[in-house]
Amino acid sequence: MSSITLPPLRAFTNYALPPRANPMVFHPTPRTPKFSLAFILDDNRPLTPPATRNQEAKVQPTQHPIAKDRKRKRKMTAEEKRAARSCCIEGCTNYTIDRGLCFRHGGGKSCSMSGCSASAKHRGLCWKHGGSTLCTVEGCTRGAKSRGLCWSHGGGTKCSVANCQKTTISKGLCWTHGGGKRCEFDGCKRPASQKKQNFCTK
Template identity: 80%
Template sequence: MTVANPMAFHPVPKFHHAPSSPGSPKLALSFILDDNRPLTPPAATRLQKSRIAPTQHPVTKERKRKRKMTPAEKRAARSCCIEGCTNYTIDRGLCFRHGGGKSCSMPGCTASAKHRGLCWKHGGSTLCTVDGCTRGAKSRGLCWSHGGGTKCSVANCQKTTISKGLCWTHGGGKRCAFDGCKRPASQSKQNFCSKHQPKMAKPSTITVQCAQ
């Protein structure tokens, strides 16, 4: 009697499956074992094929860029609208001197308010922080005499600017309109200094005698 060797190799019989039909469900054994069925392309490939060529839009016209203003034009645009005044505007096209900004809250006062709704005459200004100084502070808590305000733009000059970034010595401030005069001028004196300020004509008095 011959005994079968349990360690002997027995070849596994090959199963021949029938090709799946197009209508076979994907979970069926014939569909899974069908080697002749083409693989589904990757999602990226399908997406690339499904893309439609983008429509070409007409080239839009470039927006016209606004021309930059020159420093002189910027200065003119920010100047007070009162003729002859070169101060910067605060409100309604007017500077502080000509009514721009809020007025002082004191009854009858038409000056511009500085702080707390008051002008500098009625306590609206901040005093200099130097002991014993009663002048108004310009910047950093100091008055002009003690270093407040902006320094002159000229190198090594420690004086305070008056206008255009310059102190009085280097051309800042307004000069007298009288020919050849370099004294300080103000608009209240019609752009003249105290010496050349036009004198107002005194009103003439007429004496009327009543007939007796």
């Protein structure tokens, strides 16, 4: 049996394409040093610097936060603060306690006695029903104003007029020096009653 002789193999080169690098051969570069993970794993892709990666990972916000316009409240003057805390009854300058009223005009808790709308002073009762402390003078049944004494026995604040020993009614003055309310009737100097619409009892 005769043997067949084959022609020698020839390697053809394609000049249209660049020569392909051997994937098994890898040379270290400045981007992929010898001790880098890419060199150990034989990865021929250059490493990306960490700074570049962080910059690429940042996502620019699409919307800017809207600044809220906060309205600043104007500071109240001393007169406005005083008016806001004053009793709502016309002509009364006392401070409010409850419901826009001062103690004299029904502010605060009411008397626990049925049918009584006066403000409670002590033990849930008004001064008419025993809610106030009695005068310490023996035999006196009036309510004590200060220092354990009633008006008649020297309790309460003294009149601001010099050498006056009487007790103040309002505005730091006693009745003689202009304290308290007067009847609104022309020429009448008697005490005014709120129940009588600021007129006297006559």
